[in-house]
Amino acid sequence: MFTLVSQLVIGVADLCAAFLFMFGLKRMSSPATAPSGIRLAGLGMIAAVLASFLYLFTVDPAARPHLLVNISLAVTALLIGGLGAWFVGRKVAMTAMPQMVAIYNGMGGAAAGLIAAVELFGGHTHGVTQLVVTLLGGCIGAVSLSGSAIAWAKLDGVLNKPLRFKGQQLVNAVALMASVAVAGVILASVLGVGGLLLPTSTWIWIFFASALVFGILMTLPIGGADMPVVISIYNAFTGLAVGLEGFVLQNPALMIAGMVVGAAGLLLTVIMAKAMNRSIANVLFSNFGTVAKAKSGAIKGTERPTEASDAAIKMRYASSVIIVPGYGLAAAHAQQKLYEFVKLLLAAKVSVKFAIHPVAGRMPGQMDVLLAEAGVPYDMIFQLDDINDDFATTDIALVIGANDVVNPAARADKSSPIFGMPILNADKAAQVYVIKRGQGKGYSGIVNALFYSPNCNMVYGDAQAVLVKMIEAVRGLGAAAA
Amino acid sequence: MSFDIAMTGFVALYIFMLAAFAGWVIIGNVPAILHTPLMSGSNFVHGIVVVGGLFALFNASTPLEQAIGFFAVLLGAGNAAGGYAVTDRMLAMFKTSDAKPAHAHGHGHGKVHHLKKS
Numbered sequence: 001m002f003t004l005v006s007q008l009v010i011g012v013a014d015l016c017a018a019f020l021f022m023f024g025l026k027r028m029s030s031p032a033t034a035p036s037g038i039r040l041a042g043l044g045m046i047a048a049v050l051a052s053f054l055y056l057f058t059v060d061p062a063a064r065p066h067l068l069v070n071i072s073l074a075v076t077a078l079l080i081g082g083l084g085a086w087f088v089g090r091k092v093a094m095t096a097m098p099q100m101v102a103i104y105n106g107m108g109g110a111a112a113g114l115i116a117a118v119e120l121f122g123g124h125t126h127g128v129t130q131l132v133v134t135l136l137g138g139c140i141g142a143v144s145l146s147g148s149a150i151a152w153a154k155l156d157g158v159l160n161k162p163l164r165f166k167g168q169q170l171v172n173a174v175a176l177m178a179s180v181a182v183a184g185v186i187l188a189s190v191l192g193v194g195g196l197l198l199p200t201s202t203w204i205w206i207f208f209a210s211a212l213v214f215g216i217l218m219t220l221p222i223g224g225a226d227m228p229v230v231i232s233i234y235n236a237f238t239g240l241a242v243g244l245e246g247f248v249l250q251n252p253a254l255m256i257a258g259m260v261v262g263a264a265g266l267l268l269t270v271i272m273a274k275a276m277n278r279s280i281a282n283v284l285f286s287n288f289g290t291v292a293k294a295k296s297g298a299i300k301g302t303e304r305p306t307e308a309s310d311a312a313i314k315m316r317y318a319s320s321v322i323i324v325p326g327y328g329l330a331a332a333h334a335q336q337k338l339y340e341f342v343k344l345l346l347a348a349k350v351s352v353k354f355a356i357h358p359v360a361g362r363m364p365g366q367m368d369v370l371l372a373e374a375g376v377p378y379d380m381i382f383q384l385d386d387i388n389d390d391f392a393t394t395d396i397a398l399v400i401g402a403n404d405v406v407n408p409a410a411r412a413d414k415s416s417p418i419f420g421m422p423i424l425n426a427d428k429a430a431q432v433y434v435i436k437r438g439q440g441k442g443y444s445g446i447v448n449a450l451f452y453s454p455n456c457n458m459v460y461g462d463a464q465a466v467l468v469k470m471i472e473a474v475r476g477l478g479a480a481a482a
Numbered sequence: 483m484s485f486d487i488a489m490t491g492f493v494a495l496y497i498f499m500l501a502a503f504a505g506w507v508i509i510g511n512v513p514a515i516l517h518t519p520l521m522s523g524s525n526f527v528h529g530i531v532v533v534g535g536l537f538a539l540f541n542a543s544t545p546l547e548q549a550i551g552f553f554a555v556l557l558g559a560g561n562a563a564g565g566y567a568v569t570d571r572m573l574a575m576f577k578t579s580d581a582k583p584a585h586a587h588g589h590g591h592g593k594v595h596h597l598k599k600s
Contacts, residue, residue: 014533021527022504028520029511031576038523038569045530045562052536062543073552074539078532081559089567097518100568104525107561111531114554118538122547129491235521242531243501247494249534255494256501257530263505264524268517358514365517369572377579383514 006054013051014253020044021257025264031378048253049078094373095330098231098363102152105234109144112137112241113208119248120186120204130248131190135183137244139211144237146215151230154222155362163220169285175214182207222284225404227362228272229283236265268364275358275384277410277421301452303439308459311398311433312341312470316477318395320351322387324426325367326360328401328437332463338400339374341467344474353390354381355424357405388425397429399450401436401463407448418446432456435466519572522565529562 020040027037053074059067085107092100116138118124125131153159182203189200196203222230243258273280315321323342329335342352354376360367371381382390391397399406406426409416426432427450434451438460450456459466489497512520535558539551 017530021530022508025505025520025523025527026508026511028516028523029508029513031513031516031573032578034516034519034576035570035573038519038526038566038573041523041527042566042570045526045566048530048533049536049562052533055537055540060541060543063541066543066548067540070540070542070548070551073548074536074555077535077539077552077555078559081532081556082563085560085562085564086567089564090571092568094572097522097568097572100564101518101521101525104522104529104561104565107557107564108525108528108531111535111554111558111561114550114557115531115534115538118542118547118550118554121550122542122544124541231521235524239524239528242528242534243498245531245534247489247498249537250489251534251537252489252497254530254534255497257527259498259501260505260508261524261528263502264509264520267506267509268521271514356514363518364521365514365519368515369518369575372572372575372577375577378515378576379578381515 002057006057010051010054013047014251017044017048018253018256020047022260025260093333094335094369095333096156097369098227098361098366099152099155101231101363102148102155102234105231105238106145106148106152108238109141109148109234109241111141112238112245113141113145113211115245115249116141117204117208119245121201123190125190125248128187128191131187133244134248135186135207137241137248138208139179139183140237140244141241142208142211143215143218144234144241146212147219147230147237148215148234150216150219151227151234154219154224155227159220162223168217168221172214172217175210175217179207179210179214182210218284224362225359226276226283228359228364229269229276229280231363232265232268232272233280233284234265236262236269239263239265272359272364275422277418301454303451303458304456305460306433306457308435308461308466308469309473309476311457311459312473313477314431315345315350315396315398315433315470316348316474318350318431320353320394321345321396321398322353322355322391322394322426322429324355324357324360324397324399324402324406324424325371326357326400326402326405327362327366328435328463330361330366330370331401332465334400334463334467335370335374337464337467337471339371339376341471341474342376344471344478348474352380353387355387355391355426356381356383357402357424358384360402360405384422384424391425391428394429395431397426397432399426399432399434403436403448404446406450407446408453409446409449413449416446426450427453427456430455433459435459435461435463437462515576516573519569522572523569526562526565526569529558529565532558532562534558 021044024037024041027033116134119134125134185196186203239258239261243255246254246258345352356367404418406424408427410418410421410423432455535554539555542548542551
């Protein structure tokens with residue numbers, strides 16, 4: 001009787017969870033409804049987790065003597081993992097969000113991989129299909145774990161340079177083949193074709209180790225500017241791994257949630273790759289930096305530096321300004337100062353808009369979140385296609401810490417490695433100011449033709465320091481007038 | 483009578499296919515401005531893996547399985563709780579300039595603050 005009721009309750013709870021996840025994500029189609037969406041999804045999660053304690057009534061006979069230990073382990077793990085991550089998540093700076101997403105991808109991937117490990121070590125899987133799916137999910141989960149760890153290290157600045165060497169693709173291919181081969185061996189030995197040389201459990205260890213190594217190797221050569229694509233891919237991977245383990249555990253809620261996340265990650269990956277005019281394969285397997293070095297110095301003219309205060313006063317007396325933020329804004333934590341400056345412009349009746357490129361920053365939508373954090377209302381924020389025609393009729397474009405996304409070479413110069421990439425037409429504004437840490441090239445190492453164009457002035461310095469000066473300059477004007 | 487869910491390979495494939503399509507369409511409607519919270523929100527959603535971890539841990543009968551199950555639950559719970567915390571925080575930050583102009587134009591509720599999407 002208990003068995004029946006617990007099955008029913010688990011089934012209903014999981015169904016509700018799956019529904020609430022989908023419905024919650026659906027409500028993310030507008031910033032106005034999105035907060036309620038995540039809360040609904042949260043309810044679904046709580047229901048599913050609570051209901052899963054009813055699994056206790058249907059445990060394996062072999063696990064029955066360990067029931068009390070297992071329960072206390074489960075509660076401990078839930079409390080430590082849940083509360084720990086909750087407090088970190090409440091505190092973490094918005095500029096660190098790409099790192100956090102990488103960590104969560106890794107955690108989810110690791111959990112999926114560990115479930116696969118339990119199934120494999122415990123010999124719970126039955127039949128070829130289940131075994132193959134377990135191995136596949138485990139492999140993807142492990143790749144997602146180690147890959148996300150490397151992505152985190154790059155985003156956090158622990159690893160600064162993409163690591164590239166000759167024959168890298170070959171090494172990666174060998175690592176992947178090794179995982180597949182070991183998976184084959186495990187399959188053979190579990191199905192009783194015969195253990196090969198080593199006991200099955202050793203092969204399982206080797207399997208996970210090789211998948212982890214592959215994840216590391218695959219991510220090491222990818223540069224910082226390509227991080228939006230990488231994060232999206234690991235998001236998709238983790239979703240896929242969770243979905244596959246859901247099949248192994250015969251749990252449709254996991255399958256649906258995992259697959260929806262997989263689709264979401266894939267869609268974002270495609271959007272990001274498109275915004276860079278590159279194929280996904282190109283981001284993952286080509287050495288972007290080496291191509292970029294080939295052409296440089298083909299541009300005539302010089303960069304014209306100017307004072308922050310001059311730039312600020314020009315903007316104060318302009319009638320329209322479009323601001324193009326990039327990773328430099330996040331790196332300098334300058335979003336609050338930027339909005340402070342914008343509020344001064346708005347008070348002086350200047351029309352101000354923000355223009356966001358899809359790959360500005362280190363993850364999809366990072367700029368939007370930073371501006372929202374500073375208090376910028378989202379009706380002032382415009383995406384590439386919605387605003388690109390406005391630059392031509394705008395007095396001043398202010399580029400802050402963005403580089404490749406405003407490089408006109410992408411439109412005109414066929415030899416440029418970023419040729420064909422959709423860019424923000426900041427150069428079409430009557431006057432352009434660029435706030436930049438210093439002379440030199442951007443992350444991808446490409447010379448930016450915009451900086452040498454006659455209507456462009458450079459303001460060198462840390463974005464936050466420059467904005468402070470700009471705010472002072474405009475305030476000074478107001479004081480003088482009064 | 484049993485409420486056990488038994489899924490054969492093909493039923494599973496149908497579920498995967500439909501979920502993937504639904505996910506693609508639903509996510510396709512999320513405006514670019516919300517892509518970061520969408521990503522952390524989907525981080526949260528794949529935190530459902532904690533349920534699988536609990537199932538594995540409850541059925542563990544050797545110390546190795548218990549240890550692995552423990553970490554699966556630990557990481558899954560962290561994934562879910564952390565993903566929720568950051569997503570909720572981010573979404574609370576998105577505000578319109580002010581509600582007054584919208585009211586003046588006669589649309590009373592927040593839904594009309596839709597972003598321009600070409």
